[in-house]
Amino acid sequence: xxxxxxxxxxxxxxIHDVYVLLDDGDRRALAHSxxxxxxxxxxxxxxxxxxxxxxxxxxxxxxxxSTITRLVDRLERDGLVRRNPDPxxxxxxxxxxxxxxxxxxxxxxxxxxxxxxxxMNLLDEQEQEQLTRLLLKLRDGLAADLAAQQAIEAES
Amino acid sequence: xxxxxxxxxxxxxxIHDVYVLLDDGDRRALAHSxxxxxxxxxxxxxxxxxxxxxxxxxxxxxxxxSTITRLVDRLERDGLVRRNPDPxxxxxxxxxxxxxxxxxxxxxxxxxxxxxxxxMNLLDEQEQEQLTRLLLKLRDGLAADLAAQQAIEAES
DNA sequence: GTATACTGCTTGCAAAGAAAACGATTGCAC
DNA sequence: GTGCAATCGTTTTCTTTGCAAGCAGTATAC
Numbered sequence: 001x002x003x004x005x006x007x008x009x010x011x012x013x014x015i016h017d018v019y020v021l022l023d024d025g026d027r028r029a030l031a032h033s034x035x036x037x038x039x040x041x042x043x044x045x046x047x048x049x050x051x052x053x054x055x056x057x058x059x060x061x062x063x064x065x066s067t068i069t070r071l072v073d074r075l076e077r078d079g080l081v082r083r084n085p086d087p088x089x090x091x092x093x094x095x096x097x098x099x100x101x102x103x104x105x106x107x108x109x110x111x112x113x114x115x116x117x118x119x120m121n122l123l124d125e126q127e128q129e130q131l132t133r134l135l136l137k138l139r140d141g142l143a144a145d146l147a148a149q150q151a152i153e154a155e156s
Numbered sequence: 157x158x159x160x161x162x163x164x165x166x167x168x169x170x171i172h173d174v175y176v177l178l179d180d181g182d183r184r185a186l187a188h189s190x191x192x193x194x195x196x197x198x199x200x201x202x203x204x205x206x207x208x209x210x211x212x213x214x215x216x217x218x219x220x221x222s223t224i225t226r227l228v229d230r231l232e233r234d235g236l237v238r239r240n241p242d243p244x245x246x247x248x249x250x251x252x253x254x255x256x257x258x259x260x261x262x263x264x265x266x267x268x269x270x271x272x273x274x275x276m277n278l279l280d281e282q283e284q285e286q287l288t289r290l291l292l293k294l295r296d297g298l299a300a301d302l303a304a305q306q307a308i309e310a311e312s
Numbered sequence: 313g314t315a316t317a318c319t320g321c322t323t324g325c326a327a328a329g330a331a332a333a334c335g336a337t338t339g340c341a342c
Numbered sequence: 343g344t345g346c347a348a349t350c351g352t353t354t355t356c357t358t359t360g361c362a363a364g365c366a367g368t369a370t371a372c
Binding site: 009014016017028062117122123132134135143145149 | 163164165166167168170171172173174175176177178179180181184218269272273274275276277278279281283284286287288290291292293294295297298299301302305
């Protein structure tokens with residue numbers, strides 16, 4: 001059994017390989033701004049909608065609360081974001097970007113956009129559209145599959 | 157700038173999302189055998205060609221040597237693999253699967269194959285072929301891009 | 313042959329994340 | 343209102359990983 005004898009393993013493996021390569025490229029592009037991909041994504045979230053709670057951000061970034069706490073600790077220490085008290089809920093904190101954070105975000109976004117565009121343009125426009133269509137279908141199916149699995153787990 | 161205004165960001169984002177979902181599914185499928193994806197992949201490597209050195213495995217699994225050392229520590233402690241001295245090079249160790257390791261590997265492979273097949277069959281056969289073609293092209297291009305970047309770094 | 317560079321692996325250290333327990337606060341049932 | 347459950351965020355602990363330094367063994371230059 002040299003290669004797994006299941007046909008569907010090839011695309012599965014390829015998604016993994018492509019992800020690793022893209023992630024590596026992202027890290028290289030963001031390293032100039034001293035950001036990890038996760039930090040960058042957090043800054044992007046804040047740009048979209050300031051004043052979010054840590055829990056909200058965690059849900060969007062798909063990581064647990066403690067990870068967000070420490071991520072924000074670092075970013076706050078570096079002066080990129082600030083925790084503001086929530087006027088309506090004394091348990092919660094609202095995250096806002098500092099001016100310095102906004103500047104870093106803009107710089108990193110420009111580098112990131114350029115890097116993504118350069119690499120994705122390895123496919124022509126039509127191929128990108130095809131790929132998008134296939135991945136959308138797969139993603140939605142997988143998300144449904146995950147929800148079903150979680151429902152099963154919740155029962156037991 | 158609600159969504160990044162670069163067209164190529166959508167497939168980039170989708171690959172990330174799909175990867176996360178697939179990885180999560182892999183972890184669930186492998187959890188029944190108490191293996192992480194990396195441990196599973198190491199066992200698969202050994203199945204392919206027994207007697208490999210740690211360095212060889214590290215190259216195939218794309219992680220640094222120290223990671224392999226500790227990964228093998230765990231698997232050896234659990235009785236799944238064994239380090240054998242290399243007769244030709246006293247620095248090196250040859251990794252072989254124990255009978256117990258082979259059994260665990262077989263069980264995990266069956267579960268993994270079933271899980272991969274079920275999820276990839278969210279796409280029909282033709283779509284899988286299309287996806288494979290696109291990802292192959294992208295992967296090869298990205299690999300070449302990475303090699304070019306590394307060459308630039310090596311110069312400076 | 314001896315010095316030097318290189319290779320294979322391990323170890324120490326730090327970064328990152330997950331899980332669980334916790335304190336503080338809120339909201340819901342009654 | 344009072345009591346109980348849920349929520350928000352932090353802290354503690356554990357696991358996994360990468361990087362850099364180090365040790366032992368090998369190969370190359372001379």
